[in-house]
Amino acid sequence: MNINIRKFYYGDIPEENNVTSLSQNSKTEKEWPLWEVFIRSKQGLDHKHAGSVHAADAQMAIENARDVYTRRQEGISIWVVESKHIHASNPEDADMFYEPASDKVYRHPTFYDLPDEIKHM
Amino acid sequence: MSLIDLEKSFQEKIDKEIKIEPKDWMPDAYRKTNIRQISQHAHSEIVGMLPEGNWISRAPSLKRKAILIAKVQDEAGHGLYLYSAAETLGISRDQMMNDLNSGKAKYSSIFNYPTLTWADMGAVGWLVDGAAILNQVMLCRTSYGPYARAMVRICKEESFHQRQGFETLLVLSKGTKEQREMCQDAINRWWWPSLMMFGPKDSESTNSDQSIKWKIKRKTNDELRQQFVNMIAEQIKLLGMTLPDPDLKWNEKRNQYDFGEINWEEFWNVVKGNGPCNKQRLAARNKAHDEGAWVRAAAIAYADKKKNKTTHKAA
Numbered sequence: 001m002n003i004n005i006r007k008f009y010y011g012d013i014p015e016e017n018n019v020t021s022l023s024q025n026s027k028t029e030k031e032w033p034l035w036e037v038f039i040r041s042k043q044g045l046d047h048k049h050a051g052s053v054h055a056a057d058a059q060m061a062i063e064n065a066r067d068v069y070t071r072r073q074e075g076i077s078i079w080v081v082e083s084k085h086i087h088a089s090n091p092e093d094a095d096m097f098y099e100p101a102s103d104k105v106y107r108h109p110t111f112y113d114l115p116d117e118i119k120h121m
Numbered sequence: 122m123s124l125i126d127l128e129k130s131f132q133e134k135i136d137k138e139i140k141i142e143p144k145d146w147m148p149d150a151y152r153k154t155n156i157r158q159i160s161q162h163a164h165s166e167i168v169g170m171l172p173e174g175n176w177i178s179r180a181p182s183l184k185r186k187a188i189l190i191a192k193v194q195d196e197a198g199h200g201l202y203l204y205s206a207a208e209t210l211g212i213s214r215d216q217m218m219n220d221l222n223s224g225k226a227k228y229s230s231i232f233n234y235p236t237l238t239w240a241d242m243g244a245v246g247w248l249v250d251g252a253a254i255l256n257q258v259m260l261c262r263t264s265y266g267p268y269a270r271a272m273v274r275i276c277k278e279e280s281f282h283q284r285q286g287f288e289t290l291l292v293l294s295k296g297t298k299e300q301r302e303m304c305q306d307a308i309n310r311w312w313w314p315s316l317m318m319f320g321p322k323d324s325e326s327t328n329s330d331q332s333i334k335w336k337i338k339r340k341t342n343d344e345l346r347q348q349f350v351n352m353i354a355e356q357i358k359l360l361g362m363t364l365p366d367p368d369l370k371w372n373e374k375r376n377q378y379d380f381g382e383i384n385w386e387e388f389w390n391v392v393k394g395n396g397p398c399n400k401q402r403l404a405a406r407n408k409a410h411d412e413g414a415w416v417r418a419a420a421i422a423y424a425d426k427k428k429n430k431t432t433h434k435a436a
Contacts, residue, residue, distance in 0.1 A: 029215065029414065029417065029418070030418075030421050031213060031214060031215045032417065032420070032421065034205075034208065034214075051202055051205050051206075051270075051271070051274075052205040052208070053201065053205070054214055056417075056420035056421050056423065056424040057420075057423075057424040057427065060420065060424075067194075067198070068198050068201050068202070069198075071191075071194065071195065071198060071278075072278070088144060090144070091142065091144050091145050091146075092146065
């Protein structure tokens with residue numbers, strides 16, 4: 001497929017030859033691994049995915065995550081996990097994968113038709 | 122599914138305002154456009170630290186210095202949010218860094234202008250960040266999920282940047298004759314480059330607008346630019362200063378401000394690398410990157426050493 005995008009905007013200036021490179025790093029420097037960052041914003045709430053950082057090890061990842069994602073007291077606890085350890089379901093299988101739940105409306109309380117007079121239910 | 126079916130269902134998702142996530146199928150050109158736009162946006166945040174970093178050591182008070190440091194730190198953070206969003210599309214961080222440092226990748230031309238006086242810190246915050254915010258608010262609803270989430274985070278933090286800029290100018294505008302002149306001079310120098318930040322006129326582009334169709338963008342350059350002019354033309358009244366455009370006036374019929382023609386020759390010149398500070402900015406980036414090489418290598422070596430120790434123990 002070859003759609004040629006000529007229109008561009010602030011933050012989207014075309015490359016000289018209009019090619020965005022996906023080729024691998026030409027220099028040999030070893031890249032710091034990528035870590036996914038999860039932050040608990042306050043006691044009582046779940047950790048929530050915030051983004052990712054690069055760091056040489058877990059300690060540095062936590063410190064970088066603090067500097068990048070909690071400059072305004074957004075967190076009181078940070079988890080980091082190397083991105084390569086995350087396994088994800090496949091979006092292309094989503095229809096089939098989640099299908100078993102789609103015809104089970106009786107799992108929801110609203111499925112049951114009860115008289116209005118009934119209280120505390 | 123055939124390519125045509127995939128493209129059709131992709132466009133249907135976009136039309137239904139369903140966000141695209143990293144592992145979803147997407148057309149190559151959508152991926153490439155997003156990589157280019159997000160990485161350029163990230164580069165702009167990173168290079169954007171340089172003109173302001175210039176004034177950290179010369180801020181007029183400890184308060185102003187602390188504010189400026191916080192603003193520059195935010196910009197580093199914004200660059201990092203965006204790099205990590207771009208990485209979800211399959212480009213590596215090192216690749217992006219190399220593209221920036223080699224001059225291959227672009228960043229917003231506005232950062233190739235010099236910051237000559239303290240008043241420039243005010244004008245940059247008010248005008249440059251003000252222009253960027255309009256673009257960024259729109260991008261909070263962009264179709265690529267990780268980009269949209271990064272933009273939401275950025276917008277929350279960005280409004281402090283614009284407010285502190287305006288307040289810096291407000292203080293100068295109430296100061297001595299020299300301070301008021303300095304304020305006006307900074308506005309004069311930053312006004313036109315700020316208008317150029319929105320990019321070429323809509324009429325300049327001939328091809329169909331794929332970015333709008335894919336909802337990467339939701340407003341055109343001219344729409345955003347007009348919105349900016351309307352906003353600033355009112356705000357400047359509170360400063361008691363003027364914008365350097367004799368053609369700027371309210372148009373009853375259009376219910377908008379009319380404004381003069383932008384010097385597009387200057388715009389293209391700066392984009393092509395001939396702005397006042399292009400070389401200086403790239404040199405500063407490369408110096409920082411090169412001088413940090415041993416730190417990056419040492420951190421990796423230390424992490425490897427620790428890893429080896431733990432495996433030994435386990436064995």
